[in-house]
Amino acid sequence: MKLEITDLTKTYSNGVRALKGISLTIPQGMFGLLGPNGAGKSSLMRTIATLQEADSGSVQLTGLPDGNLDVLTQKDGVRRLLGYLPQEFGVYPRVTAEAMLDHIATLKGIANSRERKEIVEGLLQKVNLYTVRKKNLGTYSGGMKQRFGIAQALIGNPRLIIVDEPTAGLDPAERNRFHNLLSEIGENTIVILSTHIVEDVTNLCSDMAIICLGEVVASGDPNSLVADLKGKIWQKFIEKAEVDTYRKTHRVISTQLKGGKTRLHAYSDLPPVGFEPVEPDLEDVYFAKITEKMDIVTV
Numbered sequence: 001m002k003l004e005i006t007d008l009t010k011t012y013s014n015g016v017r018a019l020k021g022i023s024l025t026i027p028q029g030m031f032g033l034l035g036p037n038g039a040g041k042s043s044l045m046r047t048i049a050t051l052q053e054a055d056s057g058s059v060q061l062t063g064l065p066d067g068n069l070d071v072l073t074q075k076d077g078v079r080r081l082l083g084y085l086p087q088e089f090g091v092y093p094r095v096t097a098e099a100m101l102d103h104i105a106t107l108k109g110i111a112n113s114r115e116r117k118e119i120v121e122g123l124l125q126k127v128n129l130y131t132v133r134k135k136n137l138g139t140y141s142g143g144m145k146q147r148f149g150i151a152q153a154l155i156g157n158p159r160l161i162i163v164d165e166p167t168a169g170l171d172p173a174e175r176n177r178f179h180n181l182l183s184e185i186g187e188n189t190i191v192i193l194s195t196h197i198v199e200d201v202t203n204l205c206s207d208m209a210i211i212c213l214g215e216v217v218a219s220g221d222p223n224s225l226v227a228d229l230k231g232k233i234w235q236k237f238i239e240k241a242e243v244d245t246y247r248k249t250h251r252v253i254s255t256q257l258k259g260g261k262t263r264l265h266a267y268s269d270l271p272p273v274g275f276e277p278v279e280p281d282l283e284d285v286y287f288a289k290i291t292e293k294m295d296i297v298t299v
């Protein structure tokens with residue numbers, strides 16, 4: 001099974017071109033979709049989740065037992081296979097987790113109440129909310145709500161799971177718990193994790209893409225993307241006031257405060273004078289690609 005996206009475009013009625021010909025092949029496993037705010041990640045996720053129309057292009061789910069699915073036109077077929085955790089996941093505050101999951105399971109077509117009870121209990125245990133299943137959702141913390149969000153997305157054994165910026169605002173322990181949960185989702189499922197947190201992709205994804213201003217600027221497996229930068233990233237600690245000067249003479253891809261000093265990373269085929277070589281990581285890939293399109297100040 002694969003999700004094949006070809007030349008997908010979307011312009012909103014206010015003239016914003018959110019998707020400018022996106023082409024991507026997304027295999028089974030965890031796929032990370034990285035991009036800065038406004039890159040078009042949510043627009044792409046909503047289109048794949050059949051919640052919004054594209055202007056042109058195609059999205060095909062191929063390799064299914066009973067043939068391919070055209071995601072843009074065969075929406076009911078896609079919805080039967082889909083689990084979706086949107087960026088803004090609202091919950092009904094006065095409903096218990098158990099009652100809400102039971103309701104969603106009914107909506108997803110699980111008519112038999114005993115079967116539903118079994119599924120709901122299993123999911124509550126999986127996301128570690130079983131002991132608080134009788135509490136109203138309004139009393140849940142951010143992390144608990146996200147785990148509840150995953151439980152509802154997993155109802156009906158989806159083959160395609162989309163999670164949009166799931167760890168923003170979670171504390172490290174909850175983020176860890178959420179990562180473990182995602183990594184337990186079966187190998188024979190496509191999981192698309194849309195995020196602007198590079199570390200989430202480093203930790204979880206075997207394949208990825210970076211999008212920026214509605215275009216794919218890199219795609220592939222994270223290790224190869226990092227390997228491509230070997231010998232090209234250089235670092236220097238400078239005073240903050242010197243950043244602008246360096247930006248005039250070097251291709252600065254990122255600046256970060258480290259112990260009160262500013263650590264500057266620059267991209268160069270040859271060693272720049274006064275810089276030291278540094279092992280690239282996925283963050284360097286991200287910034288090197290993004291700064292090809294956008295000014296570092298706006299990244």
Ligand SMILES: Nc1ncnc2c1ncn2[C@@H]1O[C@H](COP(=O)(O)OP(=O)(O)OP(=O)(O)O)[C@@H](O)[C@H]1O
Nearest residue numbers: 012014016018035036037038039040041042043044
């Ligand atoms: N319904 C809409 N109407 C008009 N413009 C929109 C709409 N939704 C998104 N946009 C614009 O389209 C562009 C892409 O937005 P999108 O939400 O897809 O990006 P994103 O990568 O998910 O960003 P973020 O990380 O901030 O959520 C942005 O410029 C945004 O302002």
